[in-house]
């Protein structure tokens with residue numbers, strides 16, 4: 001008979017924090033959410049907001065990575081089957097200059113307006129440059145916005161008939177402050193930057209500039225570029241991209257595997273170490289032994305979570321996994337023992353199954369330094385993919401990396417030769433999530449709730465939360481009491 005190691009495995013949703021004295025030092029406006037993501041050659045790579053967007057195709061592309069880094073978090077660009085695409089996404093984030101956008105949906109003058117309308121509906125964008133060849137770096141001929149045409153009558157006429165051609169533009173090399181001054185003076189919300197020959201080089205949105213000024217917490221590297229991570233797999237076939245990701249200045253690498261307690265992770269860490277000192281986050285693990293194994297192998301950060309992602313069927317398929325609270329308690333105790341024995345502090349990332357600020361707060365209180373989320377970010381306007389409408393409600397597509405749609409063999413195929421994965425099976429599903437709005441609203445809202453939780457727990461930082469949080473396991477009846485009961489909510493009363 002196998003050994004029963006624990007009477008039960010618990011979820012984050014079963015724990016609640018007990019309040020502690022809120023002092024002036026822990027007042028909500030004094031709470032900092034700064035945290036350590038992983039060890040780095042200069043100490044630690046730190047985040048101003050402890051949120052990491054999952055290395056999933058449905059979640060983290062360059063657009064998401066730029067938005068989240070500006071909010072103080074960070075994204076991990078997933079291992080895409082197309083190596084060039086992954087590299088170019090990292091490049092795009094590192095090349096991004098606050099306020100200047102170097103890629104945007106662009107139309108040709110003879111494109112029917114119907115396409116502009118479709119883009120408005122699915123992407124949420126409303127301003128588009130028009131160039132001679134329809135490419136971003138073509139010759140700029142005009143600009144079309146959602147206010148320039150009548151969606152009831154103009155759909156079949158070409159863009160050229162409605163685009164604005166009297167444009168205010170600025171020459172390449174214009175500094176951001178000057179671009180802002182031009183936009184204020186001319187009352188424009190959009191400023192194309194063009195070369196001497198009239199080709200479009202970049203565009204500045206006033207909204208973005210204001211974002212830049214409003215988000216002083218952006219995570220930037222020492223050259224002022226936004227911080228971004230890149231996922232790598234343990235499969236030798238994917239090794240060729242690792243030096244290229246390093247060359248493109250990926251700030252850290254994340255080894256992706258559904259089960260990180262493997263010799264393949266150790267070999268991959270050793271391989272990366274033989275190339276450079278870029279920080280490496282390994283995982284996923286759910287036990288103290290696995291944490292120690294990866295710590296000894298040289299991991300700079302370790303992801304915790306198995307079988308609990310929102311669309312994950314690993315436990316159904318392999319009967320392997322663990323409740324996220326129990327996994328964190330076990331792994332964090334191994335981390336703390338290691339520190340007590342004189343070892344270095346290895347930050348822990350709670351990955352998967354976090355659906356609310358309450359889950360995030362419990363994970364941090366149990367000792368996680370940051371949280372990695374897929375579902376949460378898939379709900380944002382900034383995640384890859386279009387917004388779909390059904391019965392008056394908005395949705396986005398969300399698919400897991402082990403689903404048949406993603407078929408991420410580097411992560412979910414344990415054999416050695418992924419060219420002959422005859423025994424590959426799905427470990428995740430694909431489906432839909434409700435579209436909740438922009439990340440620029442969602443993340444600050446969640447941070448505000450998190451700060452309030454820390455303040456109630458008498459803590460002004462995540463480090464203090466680790467030291468002094470007191471949590472209690474709740475019975476099913478107590479959990480029932482903690483959600484709305486004995487009344488019908490307005491939105492459910494029809």
Ligand code: IMP
Pocket residue numbers: 054055056258284305307308309310311312313314351352353354372373374375376400401402403427428429
């Ligand atoms: P979520 O935030 O609950 O949706 O979980 C996201 C996390 O689920 C990711 O960061 C991965 O660790 C994990 N994950 C992604 N795809 C799969 C899958 O196909 N099967 C199992 N776990 C997955």
